[in-house]
Amino acid sequence: MSACPVPRIADCFHDLVDPRIERTKRHQLLDVVTIALCAVLAGAESWVEVAEWGEIKLPWLRTWLKLPNGIPSHDTFGRVFSRLDPEQLEQGLVRWARLLATEAAGADEPTGIVAIDGKTVRAARHPGQRAPHLVSAWSSANRLVLGQVAVDDKSNEITAIPRLLRQLDLTGQTVTIDAMGCQTAIAAQIVAQGGDYVLALKENQPDMLRDVIDSFALADPEHQTTTKEKGHGRLETRTCRTIDDAAVIAWLNPTGAWPGLRTIAQVVGQRQIGETCVQHTRYYLSSLPGDAHAIAHAVRSHWGIENQVHWVLDVAFREDGSRARVGHAAANLALLRKLVLNLLRADPTRKVGVKASRLKAGWDDGYLLHVLGVTLAQ
Incomplete structure (x- = not known):
């Protein structure tokens, strides 16, 4: 070369x-x-x-x-x-992102939220095959894409996320992942790499979800914070409640299957548009202390990967219309887009x-x- x-x-x-x-x-x-x-x-x-x-x-x-x-x-x-090989191009993206993050911080890479989320490149699907699905890591501190891995045809995000995490320095970072990544092995890996986690809890962990819901029904949350946002004709209210009582956590995690688990969180969101009001409740597992403000910030920051990365890639790069589909072309072209996005953001x-x-x-x-x-x- x-x-x-x-x-x-x-x-x-x-x-x-x-x-x-x-x-x-x-x-x-x-x-x-x-x-x-x-x-x-x-x-x-x-x-x-x-x-x-x-x-x-x-x-x-x-x-x-x-x-x-x-x-x-x-x-x-x-x-x-x-x-x-996209794994080799991924390493180049990771190296460049570290350079940009270090420069943005002056000397040390800033601590903050690392959001992990997947996106499907729909137009790149071969007939009879599923469209390429890519899992990315995004830093809320500097709005940089830190890494990307492609999900193998015969696997899912559960196997791709550990590969992505291994590329990253998680020391002092808080990793946020949606329900697909709410797995004991993933929680263990994040803690082993020096990070904390806030993991969305849904029906794919039915026993834990049931027990967490019961905990909030039976115990008084120890910490609570509420935020309100008004704009575009709607009012959004979010209330985050947390429980970090040692006895409750021990009951939820008797065998220590969830390494580092310290807090459970409930986030109740309400959106009002005119006379219409929609409410939803989400639950989370976290290794962070029970500071409701910190948990709410992590949850809110996680949504940034949707509008700061996925939405921008679709609008500014027309990624969902990309028809590069042979072999690793879709994953590698997506890596180039994310590198360009990082360069412009920096x-x-x-x-x-x-x-x-x-x-x-x-x-x-x-x-x-x-x-x-x-x-x-x-």
Whole structure:
């Protein structure tokens, strides 16, 4: 693999294993990845658009990439990314996210909420097969995507989440996961990695759910906080109650199957629009102390992955319409989108939205290099 003039691409993706046969290689793997990343940053949303952007920008790209055989075809981009091991590309995303998080914090990566959640890329489904499902980790402290793993065809999020957690430094972090991840083994892994957890509790843990509901019916919650939000014609009220009484927790967790369990929480939400009022109640298990404000903050922060990541990927990147579906192409293209989202979120000079910033990167070569953190010699 040749040296790359973009230091962070070289640092973060230096150990990618080229899946191609040696005699078929006309383009360096790191060049293929670099062009694809730049094109997605500049607004490309398919391999055809990646190749077209490269052809238009070829004279400029040759000022800092050798490209002896020009720009790869869209078929080449598709083949390479369909065969490239996504776990290796995931490691590059994790490395770059750590660099950005460290810079944002000044020296140390900030503590905060790490939300784990899954998303299906619906248009990338093959007939007769399920659509690719990706599980991501998102930091509420700096709004960066910290990692991503693809769910295997014959498994589910329960097996994917531990792989994702292993990529992350959870020291001092609070991990939030929806009910699919409310598993004793996942709780144990989070605690073993130095983190805390707030896990949504639903019917997939029927005995624990029943006992927690009974606990709130029989015992007075020790801590409570209520928040109200008004806007867009609706009033939302959320009340978080917690119990961290040692006797109650011991009754719920007699064998210690839930490592670190200290608190159970009940969050009652009420949404009123005009005369219509809808109420729902959710329950949580947590290793945090029973501070209702802290639990409510973690629950509220978890929803950020929906509107700060999933929604942005659909609106600004049209991810749900992406038809990259062969092999690992969907997972790898999603990784490039998340890396671009991180780069734009980390840009302190950005004054417009993500979609407009991508357009700007497509129009202004200098801005594109700025976002990548590159200064070329004049």
